[in-house]
Amino acid sequence: MNLQISGLQKNYAGQCVLNIDSLTIEKRSFLGIIGSNGAGKSTLIKIIAGLVDASSGFINYDGEKVSHRIQQNMTLVFQKPYLLRATVFNNIAYPLIIRNMKRDDILTRVKEVMKSMDIEYLQNQKAWTLSGGEAQKVALARAIVIKPSLLLLDEPTANIDPSSVLVMEETIKKFHQENKSTVIIITHNLQQSKRLCKEVAFMNEGQIVEMGEVDNIFNDCNNPLTKKFIEGEILI
Numbered sequence: 569m570n571l572q573i574s575g576l577q578k579n580y581a582g583q584c585v586l587n588i589d590s591l592t593i594e595k596r597s598f599l600g601i602i603g604s605n606g607a608g609k610s611t612l613i614k615i616i617a618g619l620v621d622a623s624s625g626f627i628n629y630d631g632e633k634v635s636h637r638i639q640q641n642m643t644l645v646f647q648k649p650y651l652l653r654a655t656v657f658n659n660i661a662y663p664l665i666i667r668n669m670k671r672d673d674i675l676t677r678v679k680e681v682m683k684s685m686d687i688e689y690l691q692n693q694k695a696w697t698l699s700g701g702e703a704q705k706v707a708l709a710r711a712i713v714i715k716p717s718l719l720l721l722d723e724p725t726a727n728i729d730p731s732s733v734l735v736m737e738e739t740i741k742k743f744h745q746e747n748k749s750t751v752i753i754i755t756h757n758l759q760q761s762k763r764l765c766k767e768v769a770f771m772n773e774g775q776i777v778e779m780g781e782v783d784n785i786f787n788d789c790n791n792p793l794t795k796k797f798i799e800g801e802i803l804i
């Protein structure tokens with residue numbers, strides 16, 4: 569999915585927390601969003617997902633305004649996984665059930681995703697009994713099972729151990745390679761953005777300070793604020 573953002577602003581109690589003049593995210597992009605706490609990263613991704621209304625401005629999705637059909641084609645994984653009070657299998661199957669997919673196809677698709685993430689052993693476990701890392705894997709499995717054309721990830725691997733991070737990253741990479749999808753990931757892990765993304769956008773105080781190819785941003789950025797941030801200095 570191709571995204572065109574124009575004049576996007578979000579205010580909370582008269583305070584502007586997001587202000588993006590113009591941003592294009594090409595189809596099949598793999599964009600990382602980095603920046604300090606409160607920079608506006610989650611607000612941006614929630615507006616893209618249609619979960620929060622912008623105060624002004626608009627987003628075009630493949631040249632169209634947001635609609636039910638477009639929203640059916642995107643998924644968002646939060647830092648804290650929201651799972652249904654059901655088994656792991658039913659959690660992953662749910663987005664396919666509500667899209668009226670045939671029973672046999674659901675079975676095949678859910679098994680395929682569980683196998684690729686090595687979580688088949690969890691299929692009958694109740695979602696509320698999962699560990700944090702297991703729940704996060706299930707949330708990712710549920711997000712990719714519909715093969716969305718836009719996958720939005722808000723710190724999907726925060727608070728999980730390195731081997732689970734590896735499974736999640738491999739899954740996200742494979743998903744991006746095998747589908748003609750756009751992936752946007754917010755991460756505080758700069759190494760993770762280097763491992764996964766083609767492009768990175770650095771946000772500060774609601775604005776996109778700089779955006780470019782991963783190598784350019786990390787080795788040859790133009791803005792002194794970006795340089796400070798990636799070198800681990802505190803931005804004040």
Ligand SMILES: Nc1ncnc2c1ncn2[C@@H]1O[C@H](COP(=O)(O)OP(=O)(O)OP(=O)(O)O)[C@@H](O)[C@H]1O
Pocket residue numbers: 580585603604605606607608609610611612
């Ligand atoms: N529902 C809300 N009501 C009031 N203020 C909000 C609301 N949601 C976000 N904000 C404010 O908007 C600003 C941007 O928040 P946002 O969650 O987008 O930042 P972020 O870059 O994702 O931060 P973090 O890295 O800590 O997750 C913050 O100052 C936050 O307090």
